[in-house]
Amino acid sequence: MSGDLLNLTLRIWRQAGPNAKGAFRDYQLQGVSTHMSFLEMLDVLNEKLLQAGEEPVAFDHDCREGICGMCSLMINGQAHGPDKATTTCQLHMRRFKNGDTIVIEPWRASAFPVLRDLVVDRSALDRIIQSGGFVSVNTGNAPDGNAIPIPGHVQEVAMDGAACIGCGACVASCKNASAMLFVAAKVSQLSLLPQGHPERASRVIDMVAQMDKEGFGSCTNTSECEAACPAEVSVTHIARLNREYFKAMLITEK
């Protein structure tokens, strides 16, 4: 079962290390089955490079099923490629045509420095969570799970935000390289749930401050992030973040 076979030109960003100069290189790849996933296609390319005595292309990936957020890649200028609600690892080659040229780049943002080829450093996102993206409850402190009922529809919206996979596609797709959607998804989830209320004000203020400190740009409401988000996190969470932020600024004196 090999499906149709494609001959492709791959234009891939190669960069030997964090401080090295990078450049695009072209590779020809023949006989790519349309049943393959995009990353399997890169596996085949790497096998070929190895046989030719060249170094394989480095790219991040792990679960290969759209949930861990490890894979990235700008594919023809789109974060995670052309399909809606799809990570790079879920993208299939049936989406491409014989003879296509595919341009593959790493996430581009000053807060995400390139480590090698297509691999970037996204630890800035971890530091944003460190600054407040949690509920301060030590193990052992919890009341019964049913002690506080949460209306089904509230929990559903919280879950919509919580679904963020932390891949950074929102940043990569934004012309300002803003991390607003990422921050909003967490702020929104924890401000909707009663468990998050005690730290509501400090959380949003601290997370936004950390985001700025990391060098992410500001949000100008172009909604590219929503279009690129593989977990379909909506920009309505950004609206909620803004409301939370203004309320918090009113009530906290710093």
Next chain:
Amino acid sequence: MVRVAGETLNSKVPDGPIQEKWDRHRFNLKLVNPANKRKFSVIVVGTGLAGGAAAASLAELGYNVKAFCFQDSPRRAHSIAAQGGINAAKNYANDGDSIWRLFYDTVKGGEWRAREANVYRLAQVANSIIDQCVAQGVPFAREYGGTLANRSFGGAQVSRTFYCRGQTGQQLLLGAYQALMRQVGLGRVKMFARREMMDLIVIDGVARGIVVRNMVTGQFEVHTADAVCVCTGGYGNVYYLSTNAKGCNVTAAWRCHRRGALFANPCFTQIHPTCIPVSGDYQSKLTLMSESLRNDGRVWVPKNAKDTRKVTDIPDEDRDYYLERRYPSFGNLVPRDIASRAAKERCDAGFGVGESGLAVYLDFRDAIRRDGEDVVRKKYGNLFHMYEKITADNPYQVPMRIYPAVHYTMGGLWVDYNLMSNIPGLYVLGEANFSDHGANRLGASALMQGLSDGYFVIPYTIGDHLATAHLPKIADDHPACLAAKKDAEDRMTSLLNVNGRRSVDSFHRDLGHIMWDYCGMARNRSGLQGAIQKIRDLREEFWKNVRVPGSGNTLNQSLEMAGRVADFMEFGELLALDALEREESCGGHFREEYQEVDGEAKRNDEQYAYVAAWQFTGYGEEPVLHKEPLSFENVKPSKRSYK
């Protein structure tokens, strides 16, 4: 015959009635006084549910924690991919659940090859896990009135599974990750991402540190501590194709094994019945379709082999709902080992569907007719979406095609009741240990075990070691640290120096074929003997002919994989040997020689009611078998029937 150690292993299970063991034990454990906790340091390798929960909880207690993972962020541990849910005996459904029933189901599900006392404790603390996760802001599914919702999973007749859509593992992991990040922010945990554990440092018989490779710079680092917790997940990728993430490995566990830690029950592997079938030679991994789908999906194959009609045109009377036929009381919700073997049986008999004939149908037609498409979408929308993305088929219209795939590993490093291995100071948590699931794990209980180990067991048991062991300060340049570091560096250099012709991946695939063909859903003596020889030959070829491009002092993904595959090749042989030595069928381990006339597994309690824990004796040498006898005082062994 393998060499068997004279003395049996001491599991340190406390005395007393099973309900009181854990309480009594906690009372008897030595405590570290609060002001002294900050004088102790603990290394936690792995930030999945087990490691994330452990690192956060230990830091909350005041210990100095160093946490490690190989991904770029602790949030990406493979626990993130768990779909279906997590069990607890809350009895919110009022359907007769209890701690005892969860305990009973788990011991029976594991075919009487787990330690009773551990399983009871697991069932006991499960309720606190749900509470803890809710308090962290984990958005579990809820009913309209705002209370927590439940669903059913295989091997149980009550509804006790808590879930977050089809992304339960993600939400539980993010809960633990956020707790961990909070401690990082407070300065109590130092987080080391993109680090791979390459060796364990043992000094005077006690675990005192690890060697890791910084995967960005290529540098090897020594980290010392007063205790080491290995929480590095399962070894399913020894089969190459599995539902595990690409990076899942046995390296951390195997390196501990080579330093003296016993490896228990490696042959107990779980093949999950509902995965998307293999579709091509280039395939790099398999995708699970959650067991929760069997709540509403019905499994069948055509009654007539090679029925050529369109699948939706095959009428009910020509469909064989074989699980419902063979197991009327559990039906589609039989445990995984049973469902997998039944699928294999039908396909081997020529009734399989799809191009390869290696698939069966999982059909939602009746659920959609009964409840409507919207209800089905709400429950399983993301899984259906995932299925459609991979196969380009719409499961709302045509049945899914599924086949069993390697999914989970019950075996792992041997631990006692305190989760400590036979090396003092080395603790093993989560899927990486062997402890609670016997020969077969029930759905939704790995998440429970990982979090139980991390949140509610290790915080108590580690204190006993820290309070009682002699732990002199160790400098990073202690001879044992330098020796372990040098070993790891030399190994890497040898991999780079082979300079042969074949890629690491091609060896891994070959190993996977051997493992799947001879150590998969059905095993037999001559197959296993042959497999051991084949693995040895492949390993020999690997060290002569592998090609690892690039250098050691940069980010080098081929080199990372090479190290893992080299360890899988040593470990695979142990798995096959364990399967060969266990001359019975139980749970996920099915030996063709030992079956009932109706094809059900034939267990042998008289001779095999023990944990098989293997001791490393040298590369290429026969390991020594240590036995931990299992006794069952509360759930009497019987024939495990789901009919």
